[in-house]
Amino acid sequence: MVVPKCRIYNDASIDISSDGDLLACLVPVESTLSINLCIYSLEKKTFAQCFYVWTFGANAISVSLSSMARYIVVGLTSPRTSQNHIPPTTNESITIAQIFKLNERSKSTLPSLQHIRNIDVLRGDDYFSVNSIRWLPNSGEGLVYGTNRGHLVICRPRSKDSRSSNISHRSTTGTQTYPPRAGTLSIGTQTSDAPNLVLNVYN
Numbered sequence: 001m002v003v004p005k006c007r008i009y010n011d012a013s014i015d016i017s018s019d020g021d022l023l024a025c026l027v028p029v030e031s032t033l034s035i036n037l038c039i040y041s042l043e044k045k046t047f048a049q050c051f052y053v054w055t056f057g058a059n060a061i062s063v064s065l066s067s068m069a070r071y072i073v074v075g076l077t078s079p080r081t082s083q084n085h086i087p088p089t090t091n092e093s094i095t096i097a098q099i100f101k102l103n104e105r106s107k108s109t110l111p112s113l114q115h116i117r118n119i120d121v122l123r124g125d126d127y128f129s130v131n132s133i134r135w136l137p138n139s140g141e142g143l144v145y146g147t148n149r150g151h152l153v154i155c156r157p158r159s160k161d162s163r164s165s166n167i168s169h170r171s172t173t174g175t176q177t178y179p180p181r182a183g184t185l186s187i188g189t190q191t192s193d194a195p196n197l198v199l200n201v202y203n
Contacts, residue, residue, distance in 0.1 A: 012132030
């Protein structure tokens with residue numbers, strides 16, 4: 001047994017690195033509504049040791065390690081609308097995921113997670129929430145996420161020279177585009193800005 005208790009929403013709420021050395025999962029924090037992202041070792045010498053922890057609210061729902069296990073993306077459910085179910089405005093931006101870098105252990109420091117950026121999208125007229133988000137199989141290809149409205153959206157990196165948003169979004173419905181906006185971390189427990197990162201640096 002690697003972790004005695006974790007929260008499983010679907011098959012995207014647990015992930016194992018492609019080399020089989022790391023396990024990422026969401027672990028409930030006792031007596032709170034918070035959830036810890038925990039990354040454990042599966043290597044023989046350090047089996048079941050927890051190397052990385054980051055605390056979220058109750059809206060963390062999906063985890064995915066990149067192809068080289070250098071980064072992890074955490075999908076976030078959208079906040080509920082009001083009791084009157086007033087539709088959101090078309091220019092409302094929501095954070096659907098956060099990307100973190102796995103900093104390795106050095107002689108002077110322990111392993112740590114570094115927040116790289118948020119993935120923000122315009123919700124549009126259709127209220128939706130992310131069900132899962134995953135890295136595409138090969139390094140630098142981008143991300144794909146699915147929503148509770150049946151959308152499957154592929155996020156591809158753009159050139160560093162592009163003046164527009166550095167991630168392009170394509171939905172299988174062909175009817176909506178979600179331009180992202182990098183911003184300040186507001187859901188995790190630390191604060192960091194990363195406004196100009198290009199997705200193809202993530203491996």
